[in-house]
Amino acid sequence: MRFHRVRVESRERLGSYRVLRYPWEGDVEPGQFVLIRAASQRTSFDPFLARPFSVYDLRGGVMSVLLEVRGRGTRLIASSEEIEVSAPHGRGYRPDVPAGRVALIAREGKVAPLRLLYRRLQERGVDHDIFLQLAAAQVPILRDFPGARVVDDFGDLSGYAAVYASGPGAVPPGIPCQVAVEEMMACGEGSCYGCAVPLAGGGYARACVEGPVFEARELAWI
Amino acid sequence: MDLNVELCGLRLHTPLVPAAGTHGKEAVQASEGVYGAVLPKTVTPQPRTGNPPPRLAETPAGMINSIGLQNPGVERFMEELDAFDTGVPLFVSVAGETAGDYSLLCGRLAADDRVRAIELNLSCPNVERGGLYFCAVPASVEEVVAAAVEAAGGKPVLAKLASEGAVEGAQAAERAGAAAVTLINTLPALAVDARRREVRLRGGLSGPAIKPVALRAVYEAFRAVGIPILGCGGVATGTDVAEFMLAGATAVQIGSAGFVRDPREILREFSGYLRETGLDARDLIGAAH
Incomplete structure (x- = not known):
């Protein structure tokens, strides 16, 4: 898997959620996910795996994900200035919207x-x-x-x-x-x-x- | 600086090979040029749905998996084989429950020109027979490898073995006509959920955590057998690749590290090592002995 190192642009707390924002060029479908890890994990291999997050939003070249701290991996990501991210992956919501509400x-x-x-x-x-x-x-x-x-x-x-x-x-x-x-x-x-x-x-x-x-x-x- | 190695009469343009089950067709194109051979996920005679979730647990510098050899069966697999054609030799990993299964699979694969070598998965910790891992003892390794070699009609047969009894297993595989051995498969491991007071996962441990165990198996097998060794287990950096080759590996498999690193970086680091030392890849094989 290819990861890209990015600087976290902003971090915001909304109750138990945190919104993490980082620069991202490229498009995304609603429902796709990205893998994220703290930059330090790259050399320590501990925690070993990156964590998957749904894309929360993408606006004007800024990607955001919604995070709740669950363990060591999410805690590290939440507190890192530099993170490594994958491109968006997976199948999102299909846009074939039927007529009606x-x-x-x-x-x-x-x-x-x-x-x-x-x-x-x-x-x-x-x-x-x-x-x-x-x-x-x-x-x-x-x-x-x-x-x-x-x-x-x-x-x-x-x-x-x-x-x-x-x-x-x-x-x-x-x-x-x-x-x-x-x-x-x-x-x-x-x-x-x-x-x-x-x-x-x-x-x-x-x-x-x-x-x-x-x-x-x-x-x-x- | 020459990255080429020769394995069982095949020229690999780099000594890196993906470990079975870690490099799907979705990942093949993204890593073109990195691997000296392609090695898809283990295939069995009939389709297998695999184990119920959870299938993963994270561990310090590693992970446990219990996938259970989910695969579409050999016939469907063969229909989709072209997806793995990237112009480098294609190895196919096979598993069965009896020597007859391995023989059948090898016969089927040997008849296809696209398949250049067959790796026998003799040590999957997630599929059991009679409470023992299949081929947990040298006698069954020898029986299965002999049947596979006969059915493979001259195509190289590689035996992928467990860490436990690696030397005896490698000797048995060599006696039975294996062209090479792959050392090691994941280590039997357990994850327990303390909060729920229950077993979370029983599976195979991989990742950097098992590297020293794998290196030791490669090192000792190198002294005990004359056939080439594919090193496997926790390889995550270019230096790791060099270490496995120095311990005796002719080629090195990248497994779960490919999930967390771009394999291109691993190859770049290994090339850097060769440039610094002024050596060719083949010069490293067994040089630590």
């Missing part, structure tokens, strides 16, 4: 892939509602999702033309639904088969190349 839903605070998606839908004039399951410490993220509603459960989504979900969980039958999954990854480029996601028809897909965004009906645990 769509719902964007994030389970258990997994809001990151919805930010760029929501902005792109807005640019295209697609009517949408955003529902976020957030812990109390995550509520400040609402600043980046104007008009979004914080919910415990998503209620009846059957009136929507499509659902764009982040995080696993049941979706109403009969509505087109794309869902972004989070998996632990090693290579991030299809080689290691570590980020296996169970498929409805049996077997596994790789979150890094066949995903991280899947048609919900393809997956076994939706």
Whole structure:
């Protein structure tokens, strides 16, 4: 995997989230991910692996990712002036938007892939509602999702033309639904088969190349 | 400064080879020019869905994997083989549950001109038979390698062996007609989740953490067998490549380090080492003995 060393331009805390921004030339699809590690990991090999993050936003040559500190790897990334990043990878949300109002839903605070998606839908004039399951410490993220509603459960989504979900969980039958999954990854480029996601028809897909965004009906645990 | 090495009658334009299961077709184009041979993920006679997740755990300077040889089976694999054609020799890694499986796979692959050598995965820690890793003892190594060599009809057969009993395994492989041995496969390892008080993952350890173990196996096998050795295990820098060659490796496999580094950088570092020392790659082989 090829990594690029970049300087973190800014870091901002929004409750338990941190937004990390760094310069990036090139385009990205909503739902794609990048691998990130602290620059020091390059020579220490400890922690060994980079961490995958959904692209949060890309604007004017500045990429941002949303980070919550979970362990040593994320703590190192959160505090590093210099980080190493991969290019965006994977299949994002498909832009084949059906006519009608769509719902964007994030389970258990997994809001990151919805930010760029929501902005792109807005640019295209697609009517949408955003529902976020957030812990109390995550509520400040609402600043980046104007008009979004914080919910415990998503209620009846059957009136929507499509659902764009982040995080696993049941979706109403009969509505087109794309869902972004989070998996632990090693290579991030299809080689290691570590980020296996169970498929409805049996077997596994790789979150890094066949995903991280899947048609919900393809997956076994939706 | 000459990077070329000769392995089993094949000229490799660099001594670097990807380790099986770490270099998918998506990665092949991105590393063109780096590797002296291409080596896709292990293939089995029938498709295998692989192990249920989780399949990965991170460890200090390494990782544990338990993929379980997920692959589409040899027939589908052969249909997609052209994706691995980058103009360098193509090695194919195979695994089975019986000597007959290996024989069948070798026969199938030997009949295809695109395949230049076959690596027998005799030591995958994530697929077991009767509680023992398949080919955990020299007698079964010898049996399987002999069957594979016979079926391969003159194509070089490489035996990839576990760290435990590496010397005896290498000797058994040599007796049975292997053209080379690959040392070592991942080490059997365990990750425990203290918070949940349960086993998180039982699998194979790779990465820089296992490099000294792999180096020792290569070093000792070099003294015990006459066939070439492909060093494998924790190679992550150009200096690591040199160390494995000095210990006795003719070529060196890059495994999980390819996930965290651009293999081009590893080759650049190794070339830098050769320039500094004024040596050619082949001069290094076994020079530490």
